[in-house]
Amino acid sequence: MPLKDIHQAHQIISKSKESTDTLESTLSVSPLQPFLHHQVLNMTTKKKFLEKWFNTTETIIDNLLTAAEKVDALNSYSVYTDGSNQDFDGHNIMGLGWVIPISDDTRDDIEFRCTTEFFPSSTKAEIMALITAIAIAPVNCKVEILSDSQGAINIFNNILNNSLGKNKKNEISNNNNMILTLVAQQIIKELKLQISLVKVKAHSGIKYNELADCLAQVSTISPFQDPRISINSYSLNQLKVIPRWKNITLDYSIKIATKKLNKEIWTQKWLRQNRIRWWIHTNKAKNVNWDLTWKAVHPSKISSLTSGFREASSRKFSLKLLNDELPTLSNLHKRNPLLYKTNQCPFCQIEIENNIHIFTCSSQTGINPLEELKEKFKKILIHEAANILQLKLNLESLKKKLDIYTNDFDLRNQHLMEFDQICFLDIIAGLIPNSLVLLFKEIMGNSKDGKLVVLRSMYKLKLLLFQLWKYRCEKFLIWERSQNIKAKDKKLGRKKPNNTSTMIDESIDMRVYDDVIYDQQQQTKNLQICNYNMDYGSGEKRNSFNTAVHYAKHWLYAKILSGISIKGTSRFYKTN
Template identity: 30%
Template sequence: MLHYICFKLLKKKITHDHVMYIINKVLLPRIEYLTQHIFIEPNKCNEFNRILRSIFKHSLSLPKSFFNSVVHNPIYPNILNIWDSQLRSQASLLNAQINNPVTSKVIEFLFLTSQCKLWTNNISETTKYFHKPSKHFSRLENLLCIFHFYNLSFNTNFKYNVTGGLHPISYFIVDPKKYFGFVKSLKNKNIFFLDQIISNDGAFLKTWKEIKKLLKNKRGRLPKWYDFLKDNIVLNPSTNRLQFTTQPDNMSPDLGFPRPKIIKCNNHSVPCKSQWAAFWSPRVSCIVYGKILEKSHFPGDSPKVYLEHHIPFKDMSNPNHNLTPHSTPNLLTPCTGCDFHDSFYVGDVRPKCIISYLSNFTITLHVNIYKKNNNRFNNIFIVHKSDSELRADTFRDFKIRTDPLFRNRLSSSQSITPHLYIPSNINHRLVNSLLLPNDFFNEFYTLINNLASFTNLDFYTDGSLKIDNDNPRMGFGWIFTSDINSKIEFSGATTQWPSSTRAEIMAVLTCLIVCPPNSSINIFTDSQCSIDTFTSFSNYKLTPKRKQKINNIILWQAIQQIIAELNLQVQFTKVKAHSGVEYNDKADKLAKDGCDSNRIISVSPKGVKTQKGYIMFNNDTIIDRNIRKTLKIPLNFRNIERQMSHKPLQALNSFTINHIINWEFSQLWINYNPFQKATSDSYSKHVGWRIKCSNYALPTLDALNNYPDILNGYDTCFLCSSATESNEHFWTCPKSIDILKSIFRNHEQKFRSYIINNMDKEKININNIDFDIPIFTLFNSPINSIHDAPELHCLLINLVPDCLLLPFKVRLLV
């Protein structure tokens, strides 16, 4: 279809406006409709874009090698990028599907399926490590992967978490080519968390032999994912020291420490050989090692072990002083006697220090006789685990057994939903779930208590927007007027998507959330937009997809939730702004005070039941409005950034950074039509020349030398005969500026006359107008001294410099 249409367009004599309309309004919507449930791969999108760009460039007489980023730049006449268009349509569709009661369960199932497929707790976190979409991904997974390239993220109010750890291993094995092979092996071995294969102190990767002991299926060779982990997250391959350290408190409480085998209950103790154990002693705050001599399990008594106490031994003959605590051999030697000795022990009298301890409170060890240089040391033993790791194990085991708070903290860290305090009061519950941060909860609780005795409540609400130095701030306020003597009022500030309407909505939301259940509310406001939106929610049956296109939809859905749960009867009354109504003026003052307040209050989307999912930009801005339109903003900035990143346009980038160019009026000028017809071939050529001129793409001699059959070896400027003729030199050549001097003198007079003849002389004093514009004043200097004039340079390349607007900033012209 695409090739056929493009082939037909090339044969027709149409202008760039026709091409833009056919591509943007006919062709791309058709492609979007046909591909709404599939995902077009990047290489296919690039192929489609290449075909469409060639037609558009041809209509504007642009060279085929012209910058593709300019073709999609919104500042110039442009065509939509199929890749960007796909992102906007798919993001809008996903947001509509997940927030539709009919399809939300299907999307939840797709998320769960993707989690199982990718072997992860968070598919957004896993897909961000992929550099491009994969053919193994579903439409949902590819879309989440693309989001990260545009600094977007998709968040849901539901989660399906696998318990048993906090660090899914999928985050650490992301190799796009081998990932699914790794996942297949991990599934067979039932390894989901990195916590399963690292030491209990969270600092070391276990050896494959240690991991193999924990697996049910011990067959097979060393897996490739283990080698990948050693190459990418291990700092020292000899010790398996990790490049990072996980928090021990964040590990699973069910560690399965090995315990000594308990013997049957009888009246005799059983001797043991070559069995070792350790435990944590709170008396000395250290680990205690021992060789098990006997086990006992007398009737009416707990199982016990009798240990020969051993203490750490340092090998002074070892010349290596650079060993870390983990790599230092854990050597033990018999204790010659200490306070741990149990004098009631009756048995072998050769050990000097005997300890009796509960069997279930110890951890078994793997210990051998120490050998060095083929020599056996009968009184020195080596433990197969480091002292630092065993200290962490025994201390953790001790804390789990003796400290309920520690045990509960571990359990709560593993639960899918933490056990939070849920108040019985409906208002308190709404405040806890909907509002952020919790620093102001007590203030709302006080307001709830003060209004609890009322059933008919009147409020005056207002919102304010304050813009200082491109730093917009929103404030809101309300005053309770049913009982003037109570003096109940509130004000605060809010953030994101600054507008006075959003501030007004926050004022309505915060006053409704403190109203008692089953009450009647009358809200007086001067915002007709808020009243109309509330009416459309209440009186018209909007489809879920249509609702998602309403600005501040999350706030409105939170208001609907508050009204439903509190069973409120809400009525709005319009008040004329700044009309002398006493309480409306007070609410206005509260809103303005809120702009300067540090009490920044926002709504948590996770508490809004009907909002199952939402898109965030830059991990801090929730897009609660028309997704398709809003995503144009980051996409447009991305296209502009791509244009400015080209090496030939570094001067343009510098002018933009220094705020020399006014891009708003530059856009109007580039699209200005000086001809009588709405569109024509002459107009297309005229616009094409402006685009080439502003992007340094004119066919100057330095560019023509790339085509030796046309021009070879001559690239000197025809005017000055001293420099290479390039797009940059063309507008800074002294001879060119000398020619332009008389032209600009004439235009300066026309510029002054136009302003003077069209201004309102009763409101504007002509002496207050600044006509000293650098574009004109620089010609007062000698021509040879004019070599660095960025404002003039911008105007000559068909871009409007900001200084040209200085006379218009006094007042608007009539």
Template identity: 30%
Template sequence: MGYGWHISNIQNQDFSYCGSIEHFPSATKAEIMAILTALIILPGGSDVTIFTDSQAAISNFQKSAHLQYVSPRRFNKINYMSLWSAIHHIIKKLSLNVKLIKVKAHSSSADNDKADVLAKMGHFKTPPTSITLHGIPNLNISLEWNNEIMIDKDIRKTVGKIIDYRWLDNHMNHNNLSDIYKFTQRNMINWSLTSKFFHHNSRDTYTDDKHSKDISWIIKSSTGTLPTLDFLNQNFPNLIKNDTKCMLCNSAEESNDHIWKCPTLLPHIRSTFRLLADQAQTFLQKYADKLNLCITDSIKYSNTFCWSFYNDAPITDNATLLLRSYVSEDLFRTFRTHFLTQGATIKAILKFMETARCLIKRNIWKVRSATWKDKKRRLQITKKSFKNYQRDPRMKTTRAPRRHNIGYICPQT
């Protein structure tokens, strides 16, 4: 990413500079680097007025003016703290009087447009501009990643994000989640929001049995380990006896993949998604910051819900992700357009996901469960049958070998 600046109040002279930055590039970091490189060339005791179209740079400049009084804990939460430390060190050393003024971006200002052109030119300049930290008094230590990239942002959040990506990578490499891996490659899953939903608790306490059941459903549905007949036959072969045909359509093996595509269950799934579309519209009308006539259309044409309004339309991948407790990018975009802040969007989506989980269990999974109860009754299988099966040493010899590529692996291990 490039940055650039020029001095506008010296006649008949063109004082300008541009360069590039790397590692954690952002528009704010580019503005900060432009301020730093502009200040370092000035003579001591100068009065400086900097015009910038970045309000974030102005706000952070004011907030970071008293870094020496900030506790180490809060100091390490400041983004680009090394650059701000260098800027205030330069100001102090050169006795500069600095004033920052906000100008409107893309307002046809000749000086601002020239700075934008310099920033675009700077994008191609090599090597990228970097600073050494040895001369900054209040920076005694810095954290580097792979002996190459200095972590110049909130350390806890940045390291946490690195660990999250590592956990996610381990999680996605599990064979049972190959379809989720493909959805991830296609950028269909909003993993940040999905993670929040996995840890979300809509109950009053964390020791509530209902909350444990909620988490159990989320884990099993998201990892493809719901107790369908193929899993039960694998773990209890003497009880199921290879009778794994779908109890609803009787045309294919009942598996976690089949259950969401079963032709007999599909009408229930379709009607549930129509209810979910109504619920999404209700949530947006209640919580949205932007109340307009587009709410109905945004739900109706969302890839998550649109298929449910046509009886012959196949279920979409985004709908399958919702059935499996994932927050899709399509669902996030549908909600995000109606809120001013991302925080408000997240709250609304979490409420909607809770409603979706309840409706999916009640209107879809319970249809299958009712059929399974009838089958257990015919086969005279009870809960004790499964418990005694585990305790009976004779059953252990007849149990099918465990397939290690099926089941849930905690991404933290």
């Protein structure tokens, strides 16, 4: 055969072989190509979906996208979620984490953790964990959520009931996590998810729940460097108006925000009174459980339709005791100095008689009355705890803990009230310390019973103090008769003494430039008075409404950023 024909034959054979290889490769790849193309398309769509709902770093989006890839082929999955709220030197940071079990080997599990801030609470952290856990789900997926937060479960049940039309009233817009709730509702609707919720007991040894709890903890080494995640509220289509304040999206309605601001304005107005600010200041207010403090003042709701003389008397006494409005000799001397010529205690004649001295005066027996009052308060606490625990009460252990806690309760120096730590005199005035609530939470085993014991004990302590006050009033009436102070004299009202004193003696001839020096003295005095009455923060008068508004806004903004408890106050309550 000629060489030319042989070369042509080789070309024909090679071409046929190439076509065969191409056909085989096409047959082997073509079944996978639609699947891979579909998966890439799904992940691209999922990434846009995640970027639509979350404001965070690219790393967090990639972590969520990786988790979404692993569950993309699943029709259902279970997820253990948890959240935490931790305080770092006055700045609260919330951690959230979840784990999706895939197999018995924990290395195959899908894990996620992140942090968030603004409006800090453990419930919000739990809700954020739930939202991120369902956001990675594929369409028409069944998601079983296992959480140890009953509050978060209740909110999600409310969402599910609302989507099914079971709720006659739309209560979602009235809770404290309005934005998060609406976001969760919209994500469930868009992804057509079927959600089931299971309550698990916290710290009960469940492996995946303990793992989720570890993931939710904020790093103590670099808490402020951890990546943050937040909700993009502009993706909501249910809200026409998104409430914002100082470039922060409010997580509750404008109505609730206005109520909170008004409440803080009047709280500031109350705290900035001279009668209050000398003993409730700086960090002391952070140590007060304000919720229980106000409840202890009112035996029943002020709007209650049932009332009685005893209850009204107790409420009136508690309010006057807290606000230093009891008719003690100190106040009577201010109101009518001509009738009551001194503010010293008429019985011991040593100290000024104010709302605290009436319970610390030892004029009758020479014994410190706080010692007896302390013992009675301890008996009240033990009695109330025994009423609930009954046979479960460890009496000896309770007595030891109370002895340690009330070790310095017999100190009666009123200057102790000026410090940050809450003393027994503060409790007598009406404050309930957080430390006492935490002590009985530990003793009773739960927060609800602990608060109940403290609240009931404070009611009984107030009744005991009221009896002591009535006994003092009887003695004071006898003293008034000895001073020839009659009822008609007291009814005449306050008498202001004539102030005839002047700064200079007009009978002395003024030398040259004396009038200039006098004017300078007057200007200096007026300037000092003005500075004393002026608040340096607001530029307004110290006790004016505008000053209260100024500090209320500062406090509310700090509460949103730093998570200052609504039951306490903060360093923003400092006064000049």
